[in-house]
Amino acid sequence: MNSAPLQHLSGDKADKAKVILDGALQVFTADGYAAASMGRIAAAAGVSKPTLYSYFQDKEGLFVALIQQLTHNLRYTILHLPLDLDPQEPPEQILRQMATSTLNEFSRNASLLTLMRLVIGESERFPDLSRTFVREIIKPMVERFSAFLATHACFGHSDPMVAARIFSGAIAHYLIMQHILHGDDILPLERDRMVNGLIEMMVSYP
Amino acid sequence: MNSAPLQHLSGDKADKAKVILDGALQVFTADGYAAASMGRIAAAAGVSKPTLYSYFQDKEGLFVALIQQLTHNLRYTILHLPLDLDPQEPPEQILRQMATSTLNEFSRNASLLTLMRLVIGESERFPDLSRTFVREIIKPMVERFSAFLATHACFGHSDPMVAARIFSGAIAHYLIMQHILHGDDILPLERDRMVNGLIEMMVSYP
DNA sequence: GTCTATATAGGGATAGAC
DNA sequence: GTCTATCCCTATATAGAC
Missing domain, CATH: 1.10.10.60 (Homeodomain-like)
Structure with a gap:
């Protein structure tokens, strides 16, 4: 411990x-x-x-320390990711940049996908690590999306928290299918096509 | 082999x-x-x-046989799942039942979540098993959703395939967060609330 | 055809040398 | 403080008895 x-x-x-x-x-x-x-x-x-x-x-202690360090780094990366966004842009464009930046960062930095794979794979042996992952990574990411969706009326969701989970869920699922499960050839889907469809769906009244 | x-x-x-x-x-x-x-x-x-x-x-052969059997069973379960739907219902209600049935089945039958966890966790050691999972489970599921969305104009998606991936991605992500990563207490979200938000988002012009 | 017993190898963890 | 060498256990896989 x-x-x-x-x-x-x-x-x-x-x-x-x-x-x-x-x-x-x-x-x-x-x-x-x-x-x-x-x-x-x-x-x-x-x-x-x-x-x-x-x-x-021991081996467990080393693994726990490693995952906690990776989680910490990923949290930092995620929370500081969209700092280069232009607040003058229309909200729809900002959301698009959020999706694109997230997908780019996860595709570029392989260790982030590795962390997801390890945390999911070892979630029974190390349940506390998976809870830490949810608390430190998923929760702040979803809350950030939710706050953004809630403060921009053009999205018009009656439940921004759920909309944020669908948004991040779609991104995470895409990354898992294409990159972790090697589904690129079986279920091909270009990143931009995915993002276009996602933004279209997030905007209620186009 | x-x-x-x-x-x-x-x-x-x-x-x-x-x-x-x-x-x-x-x-x-x-x-x-x-x-x-x-x-x-x-x-x-x-x-x-x-x-x-x-x-x-050997051990590899046993594991591969097991995962292939589970994949086969899951494919059967998934593809025969919404047979009890009422085609007279409005499409929106049918989609809701699809989401609810899928979530119920995965929550009820723990071995299906187990398969997801094993396949993701061992995706580097057994990449072919993860490809089989995508081909046999994810692809037909997404294609079924996509066909349904495409044939009902009320959804009005310009890209039904992407809409179907967002739909199934949201469901899969919800299951992973709540049940595999034990995020129920950290990021609580009732099933029905999730489904309501998801349906609302899938219907373009309410 | 199935089990008991075992060969063989490798890993976690540590005692003791430097 | 770090390494060499080692202890002890467990695991995969199999040979041979019944």
Whole structure:
């Protein structure tokens, strides 16, 4: 449970913890939790196994620390994503940019999709990690969409919270189908076509 | 690769294969692929390990056979689901029943959510299984929705295929958030409230 | 045909050297 | 503080008995 090194430490220690987490990311990403071995993580990080255990209590502690770090980073990325939007644009255009930015970021940064896959795949073994994911990532993202939809009358949803969940659900489902489940060839769908249809549906009275 | 017993066999053989698959379902469901052990599967099925290996080539073969069977069953369930709909109802009501039936079936039958979790979680190790899932489950489901939306002008979507993906994406995302990621307490949302918002959004000109 | 018993390998975790 | 070497356990897969 208690996997120490998130406070400030002397530079070398923090660096080595980061090196270990980078190795852990590679191996857990490729193999999943159970099939990953501490030996391969050590090799990927360029340290020995006892060093792993001096920084993290055990395999579970290392995995939890990694997922929490990825969740934290993703939260930061998501919440700071649409800062470059132009508030002068019509709301419909801003929503389009939100969808496009989100899809671009997830497609560009593979580790975000990796996190989704790991969290879903390990949701029975690590239910608290999945709850953290919902609380830190999904909830703020949906609430941001909901607030935006609620403050712009042109969307005219009687229930902006539900509209926001449909909006983010469509984006997440698209990413899972095309990129995680390798459905690109079986169920092809261009990103822009998807976004066009989504915006059209969000605007109630065109 | 070649894990034989899907053809017709003498009754006992087919029965024992089914018993083994039932045990495999329990263990793979609880532990995931890598952490599951053939010993526990044998125990859950009430047979010995060599019997497992006489019916399935190895652990991979058993897992692939299990997922393919679950996929097949789920396809059957999904495609025969809305047979009890009343074609006299207005299209909006039929769509509501489609959403409600799908949500009910997935909530009632836990093995369907289990399949989604396993397929997503093992999508890197077994990419072909995830493609099969998309081809056999997602594609026909989306195409059914799309055909329904296209043939009822009241929905008025310029791109029914995209509308169908948003529709099924919203449902899938709801199930993943509430049931797989245990987000019920963090992001509560009643089923009927979700369905109401979804139908409202699918109908273009209310 | 099915089970007991086992060969063989690999992983988690640690004791002790440097 | 980090590594080498090792302990102990569990897992996959199979040989041989019944």
